[in-house]
Amino acid sequence: MLEALIFICFLLSLVFIFFKSKPQYPFIGDYLTIHANRHRLTEWTSENIRTSPTLTFLVRRPFGQARVITGNPDVVQHILKTKFSTYQKGFFRTNLFDLLGDGIFNVDGDEWKFQRQLSSHEFSTHSLRHFVEHVVDTELNERLLPILTTAAANDTVLDLQDILQRFAFDNICKIAFGYDPAYLTPSLPHAKFAVAFDDAVRISSERFRINTPVLWKIKRFLNIGSEKRLKEAVTEVRQFAMKILSEKKQELTDKSSIQSVDLLSRFISSGHSDEKFVTDIVISFILAGRDTTSTALTWFFWLLFKNPAVESEIVKEIKDKSDSLIFDEVKEMVYTHASLCESMRLYPPVPVDTKTAIADDVLPDGTLVKKGSVI
Ligand code: HEM
Structure with missing residues (x-):
């Protein structure tokens, strides 16, 4: 009985740590954060870009693939110029x-x-x-x-x-x-x-x-x-x-x-x-x-x-x-x-x-992009 209790406590702690430490939740992704910032999405996006060391970050939509958001000039050039045909409407x-x-x-x-x-x-x-x-x-x-x-x-x-x-x-x-x-x-x-x-x-x-x-x-x-x-x-x-x-x-x-x-x-x-x-x-x-x-x-x-x-x-x-x-x-x-x-x-x-990637790709800052991802 005591062992079962310890095991449940251990599991609960894991779940707690998972939810506390990860801003992205299973299934709903970043829904709560996006919803809370829905009136200031441009500002929220800029803040996240600025605090990311690569100037790129990922956002998870509910049940969806991660979206890549970037303000990194090398990445922007990669998408709009170097790999223009990979990134489409x-x-x-x-x-x-x-x-x-x-x-x-x-x-x-x-x-x-x-x-x-x-x-x-x-x-x-x-x-x-x-x-x-x-x-x-x-x-x-x-x-x-x-x-x-x-x-x-x-x-x-x-x-x-x-x-x-x-x-x-x-x-x-x-x-x-x-x-x-x-x-x-x-x-x-x-x-x-x-x-x-x-x-x-x-x-x-x-x-x-x-x-x-x-x-x-x-x-x-x-x-x-x-x-x-x-x-x-x-x-x-x-x-x-x-x-x-x-x-x-x-x-x-x-x-x-x-x-x-x-x-x-x-x-x-x-x-x-x-x-x-x-x-x-x-x-x-x-x-x-x-x-x-x-x-x-x-x-x-x-x-x-x-x-x-x-x-x-x-x-x-x-x-x-x-x-x-x-x-x-x-x-x-x-x-x-x-x-x-x-x-x-x-x-x-x-x-x-x-833009949307029509093939898997790696961005100049090392971010992996899956085919179909929105960037
Ligand atoms: C301050 C003024 C403007 C800004 C900031 C601006 C910005 C932009 C941006 C960001 C794009 C998308 C580029 C891309 O996705 O690669 C674009 C495309 C375009 N803009 Fe402008 N634009 C301005 C004024 C104008 C004006 C006055 C016209 C027409 C008279 C115009 C015609 C176009 C066209 C036709 C495209 C599509 C180009 C393409 O897909 O190849 N823009 N513009």
């Missing part, structure tokens, strides 16, 4: 497929390469010059500056984040579609397309934060709650994109000599008129340019507000360089450029990038 694609379909953010291999090549024309010097001198300059002078000037004159408070989101949305729609949604106008309208796009992105992103992904899949299957709204929002976005597409096709047929630099015209002119395919591409592009730019600018102005000495330097640089044409002018603004980079280093507009 995978799990990211599953979560974003309803919204992005087969757009550049959601495809790999030849499909990705093809879209990348066509999109890269949008970043040529010629396109960028056109973009800065015509699209951004018009949006600045005819919309952003008058709104800010009026607010300053009347001493009214503006939600700068909202203003910059509207600014970015107009710009990126003009680059992607050659279409002006006029979202940044003095009445600050609730443009249907912009609101639907916003809802679709927000609900799709929430799928990444759910600890048990099967939940959103059930909701989607039953067409209830947030998944029902996502379906409605995506339908609205796609219907809108299709409308623009057919107008654009007509426009290009009417004026066959037109030199359009927007992405949609480029795809149609190169013979790609499949509606689903072109819509997917354009939606990814709008997503790429919308929140990234507005988030970067919002943090930038917030930091300037906190650092008046930097603000003065930037104002001085703008005054010194403002004789040249706008596109050449920005290239000379070394201090402003450095300030923007520092702002994005401190507050990265895209703090997390997710």
Whole structure:
């Protein structure tokens, strides 16, 4: 009897030590810790990266494989460059497929390469010059500056984040579609397309934060709650994109000599008129340019507000360089450029990038990655 008691005590102690010393529990993994930090996942992730000697750590999802999380520059280079073809969209694609379909953010291999090549024309010097001198300059002078000037004159408070989101949305729609949604106008309208796009992105992103992904899949299957709204929002976005597409096709047929630099015209002119395919591409592009730019600018102005000495330097640089044409002018603004980079280093507009390993691998810091792991 005494022996049995000692044995049970011994077993209990082992179980106790196991649970106390391991933050990861059988079956539920790191569920409790992730749940407790669900409102500050980026901060929690950064803290864990900083305290790991290799700047890499593992997180276990309930019943799932370990996820590798890294902030190690060598590992990032390994994933995004050296072993680019091993690390694919995978799990990211599953979560974003309803919204992005087969757009550049959601495809790999030849499909990705093809879209990348066509999109890269949008970043040529010629396109960028056109973009800065015509699209951004018009949006600045005819919309952003008058709104800010009026607010300053009347001493009214503006939600700068909202203003910059509207600014970015107009710009990126003009680059992607050659279409002006006029979202940044003095009445600050609730443009249907912009609101639907916003809802679709927000609900799709929430799928990444759910600890048990099967939940959103059930909701989607039953067409209830947030998944029902996502379906409605995506339908609205796609219907809108299709409308623009057919107008654009007509426009290009009417004026066959037109030199359009927007992405949609480029795809149609190169013979790609499949509606689903072109819509997917354009939606990814709008997503790429919308929140990234507005988030970067919002943090930038917030930091300037906190650092008046930097603000003065930037104002001085703008005054010194403002004789040249706008596109050449920005290239000379070394201090402003450095300030923007520092702002994005401190507050990265895209703090997390997710890939899935399609083969077993070993990272430069020695971490083993199993095929199918999310990193
Ligand atoms: C501050 C602004 C921006 C930031 C921080 C940013 C950041 C990023 C990041 C982190 C990626 C993913 C890279 C990867 O997984 O390898 C990406 C991809 C991409 N971005 Fe941006 N971006 C910004 C602005 C823009 C703008 C304005 C556009 C379009 C006009 C754009 C178009 C794209 C495209 C097309 C891709 C996909 C590239 C590919 O898969 O090869 N981005 N961006």
